[in-house]
Amino acid sequence: MIQFRNVTKKYGKTRALDDISIDIGKGKITGLLGPNGSGKTTMIKLIMDLNKPSAGEILINNAPISQDIKKHIAYLPEIDHFYSWMKIKDAKDFVQTFYEDWDERLYEELLSFLELEENMAIKKISKGQRAKAKLLLAFSRKADIILLDEPLSGIDIFTREKIVETMIKDYREVEQSIVITTHEIKEIEQVIDDVVFLKQGKIVLQGEAKQLQAKRNLSLVDLMKEAYGDGKGF
Amino acid sequence: MEKGFSSKLGAMYKKDVMNLRTESLLMLAFVFGLNAYVYYQVITSDSPLGASGYGVLSSMVVFGALFIVFIRAFSLVSSEWKDHTLHMIMPLPIGGNTIFLSKLLAILTQTAVVGGISFALTLGVLYMILELENIQQIFNFLAMDSGSLLSSNLTEILKVAIYGFLTFARLIVIVFFSSVVGRMFTKMSGFITFVVFMLSNILLGQIIRLLDQAVNFEESSRVMLLGEPGGGMTGSMTFMSTPELIFGMLITLGSAMIFFFATTYLYDQKVEL
Numbered sequence: 170m171i172q173f174r175n176v177t178k179k180y181g182k183t184r185a186l187d188d189i190s191i192d193i194g195k196g197k198i199t200g201l202l203g204p205n206g207s208g209k210t211t212m213i214k215l216i217m218d219l220n221k222p223s224a225g226e227i228l229i230n231n232a233p234i235s236q237d238i239k240k241h242i243a244y245l246p247e248i249d250h251f252y253s254w255m256k257i258k259d260a261k262d263f264v265q266t267f268y269e270d271w272d273e274r275l276y277e278e279l280l281s282f283l284e285l286e287e288n289m290a291i292k293k294i295s296k297g298q299r300a301k302a303k304l305l306l307a308f309s310r311k312a313d314i315i316l317l318d319e320p321l322s323g324i325d326i327f328t329r330e331k332i333v334e335t336m337i338k339d340y341r342e343v344e345q346s347i348v349i350t351t352h353e354i355k356e357i358e359q360v361i362d363d364v365v366f367l368k369q370g371k372i373v374l375q376g377e378a379k380q381l382q383a384k385r386n387l388s389l390v391d392l393m394k395e396a397y398g399d400g401k402g403f
Numbered sequence: 404m405e406k407g408f409s410s411k412l413g414a415m416y417k418k419d420v421m422n423l424r425t426e427s428l429l430m431l432a433f434v435f436g437l438n439a440y441v442y443y444q445v446i447t448s449d450s451p452l453g454a455s456g457y458g459v460l461s462s463m464v465v466f467g468a469l470f471i472v473f474i475r476a477f478s479l480v481s482s483e484w485k486d487h488t489l490h491m492i493m494p495l496p497i498g499g500n501t502i503f504l505s506k507l508l509a510i511l512t513q514t515a516v517v518g519g520i521s522f523a524l525t526l527g528v529l530y531m532i533l534e535l536e537n538i539q540q541i542f543n544f545l546a547m548d549s550g551s552l553l554s555s556n557l558t559e560i561l562k563v564a565i566y567g568f569l570t571f572a573r574l575i576v577i578v579f580f581s582s583v584v585g586r587m588f589t590k591m592s593g594f595i596t597f598v599v600f601m602l603s604n605i606l607l608g609q610i611i612r613l614l615d616q617a618v619n620f621e622e623s624s625r626v627m628l629l630g631e632p633g634g635g636m637t638g639s640m641t642f643m644s645t646p647e648l649i650f651g652m653l654i655t656l657g658s659a660m661i662f663f664f665a666t667t668y669l670y671d672q673k674v675e676l
Binding site for chain 2: 181214217218219220221236237239240242244246248249250251252253254259262263266267268269
């Protein structure tokens with residue numbers, strides 16, 4: 170379980186997160202949703218210890234983040250983070266060195282499913298293929314926690330649904346927790362268990378996605394529009 | 404099964420060597436081309452450069468290559484931020500010690516390979532130009548050529564080379580330290596890096612001077628090498644005695660370790676994306 174306890178994160182005078190307290194459940198798919206600058210990526214970075222909280226604490230299974238805990242987290246950043254000389258195989262060889270939970274069979278299957286080849290030079294492939302390469306590295310591990318920051322960015326609409334269905338639904342381990350930030354809400358609506366709506370660093374709505382939808386008889390997109398005042402700020 | 408420290412360090416080292424590969428090859432191509440050109444000039448014309456001038460020029464090329472390696476050490480750290488590759492490194496379950504040890508080893512490898520090949524090329528070409536019978540004669544030639552600043556004794560040259568290499572390694576560690584301090588600031592990080600680098604060297608120079616005075620080796624004046632804080636070329640050059648060399652190496656290693664652990668501490672505790 171991931172716990173935020175009164176977490177504030179400031180960049181200079183800007184409050185990216187403002188006194189956030191939340192529990193992200195084990196074995197669930199949690200969507201962090203909100204407009205640009207609402208604090209979604211900051212939350213992911215804080216969980217991964219890429220940023221330090223200005224106040225409050227973040228606990229993973231009741232312990233602060235450490236190198237031991239990092240062994241069990243897979244992280245997919247929104248940004249292209251590969252070295253320019255890397256081929257897909259180089260990236261795989263590099264990443265797998267650091268994790269016990271790397272699954273070679275899963276990697277081979279996903280490589281084929283995502284229509285990638287090991288000898289593809291990452292700097293020469295399309296943006297969509299690079300996004301797939303990031304998904305490949307994140308999902309080839311049987312990590313307890315997977316953090317996905319805009320994982321569908323750059324992938325065409327025809328492939329998005331297929332990826333969400335196959336990877337997040339079919340390839341996911343039972344106890345695996347997934348935290349996902351995205352603007353492509355329609356594509357992930359069917360797989361999300363819990364949802365957290367953020368606005369200007371604060372949580373404006375949270376809960377079980379299906380319950381929230383049933384209670385108000387709205388889709389996630391409509392719920393979000395309601396939460397942000399008819400979509401203003403997008 | 405969990406892979407050990409050496410496997411992780413190996414993966415990081417390979418990654419850093421690959422990052423330096425292109426410029427290392429470019430430097431070697433330049434050094435090779437220049438040697439070939441000068442050799443051709445010497446044997447085909449009455450070039451005023453001559454064999455002795457060639458020796459000096461080639462030595463300058465070796466130092467030039469080392470200077471480029473030194474400058475590149477700054478960008479080896481900062482490029483991780485600029486190219487967003489830190490997003491790949493920071494989530495890994497390793498600490499700053501592995502990250503910066505691999506960078507240091509990669510740069511020292513580059514130094515040894517580029518510097519070593521450049522030096523060997525110089526010796527080889529001199530050997531051919533002067534039609535000498537053994538390597539020792541090349542050192543004798545270089546010693547004469549540089550106004551006896553260099554000893555013709557191969558053992559003494561090796562001592563200086565080892566001490567110089569260690570001093571260079573410490574300089575690279577200070578570069579890492581300065582770069583990490585600079586990266587803790589979002590504004591003027593380049594300027595802060597430069598200031599921290601200069602101040603660190605000045606401070607270290609003062610401390611070493613005090614230590615030297617405290618130990619007070621008799622009849623010795625250390626050859627000041629590249630990167631020796633507060634150092635410079637002096638008129639009377641003698642080589643280090645063995646106790647002085649050991650003392651110098653211990654000081655160099657000790658100070659390098661202090662800067663190294665300060666760097667890894669800052670990276671682990673303070674650095675953010």
